[in-house]
Amino acid sequence: xxxxxxxxxxxxxxxxxxxxxxxxxxxxxxxxxxxxxxxxxxxxxxxxxxxxxxxxxxxxxxxxxxxxxxxxxxxxxxxxxxxxxxxxxxxxxxxxxxxxxxxxxxxxxxxx
Amino acid sequence: xxxxxxxxxxxxxxxxxxxxxxxxxxxxxxxxxxxxxxxxxxxxxxxxxxxxxxxxxxxxxxxxxxxxxxxxxxxxxxxxxxxxxxxxxxxxxxxxxxxxxxxxxxxxxxxxxx
Numbered sequence: 001x002x003x004x005x006x007x008x009x010x011x012x013x014x015x016x017x018x019x020x021x022x023x024x025x026x027x028x029x030x031x032x033x034x035x036x037x038x039x040x041x042x043x044x045x046x047x048x049x050x051x052x053x054x055x056x057x058x059x060x061x062x063x064x065x066x067x068x069x070x071x072x073x074x075x076x077x078x079x080x081x082x083x084x085x086x087x088x089x090x091x092x093x094x095x096x097x098x099x100x101x102x103x104x105x106x107x108x109x110x111x112x
Numbered sequence: 113x114x115x116x117x118x119x120x121x122x123x124x125x126x127x128x129x130x131x132x133x134x135x136x137x138x139x140x141x142x143x144x145x146x147x148x149x150x151x152x153x154x155x156x157x158x159x160x161x162x163x164x165x166x167x168x169x170x171x172x173x174x175x176x177x178x179x180x181x182x183x184x185x186x187x188x189x190x191x192x193x194x195x196x197x198x199x200x201x202x203x204x205x206x207x208x209x210x211x212x213x214x215x216x217x218x219x220x221x222x223x224x225x226x
Contacts, residue, residue: 044217
């Protein structure tokens with residue numbers, strides 16, 4: 001069974017710090033990787049996508065992918081209280097259409 | 113701005129009635145859409161894959177006769193919860209892939225069955 005694993009948290013960081021969120025996946029054939037942010041009571045919002053090994057930066061967010069280690073991470077620099085949410089890692093194996101496999105999510109709390 | 117819309121955003125219905133939820137891709141065509149359900153403080157659960165012009169593919173344990181899915185056009189998929197019961201009360205969310213890669217979620221529909 002294809003799995004995506006995340007630490008459920010909560011991960012608590014002080015305002016201004018770097019938050020590091022991690023995700024591992026079991027299917028070596030996975031091609032596409034996504035990070036979604038979900039506020040309580042809202043639907044998931046796509047914040048980052050990454051398709052090749054290395055780092056991808058977008059504003060305060062950096063996604064890191066290591067296919068050899070089957071590991072993807074999300075760094076949030078200068079964390080703000082508004083970043084407090086659940087972050088979902090999602091993986092597309094590439095051979096199941098566009099179906100995503102989601103991790104259980106990591107709850108991030110940024111304390112003022 | 114939003115790329116996937118859902119309607120209604122919330123609905124209250126009586127037990128035994130049916131409710132239809134619409135999911136639209138706003139500026140792109142989607143031959144495939146996905147329907148999820150999420151209970152409070154739980155993870156997203158994929159219910160079914162909606163395929164334009166053909167039957168939906170349901171995940172194990174999801175009753176296809178209870179959750180009717182119709183993908184009538186390249187921009188519209190509907191989910192009908194038939195003979196709803198209180199245990200069907202949940203947050204229903206659709207998603208659609210744009211450009212074949214990135215998936216975008218609708219804002220969700222909160223269903224309460226009394």
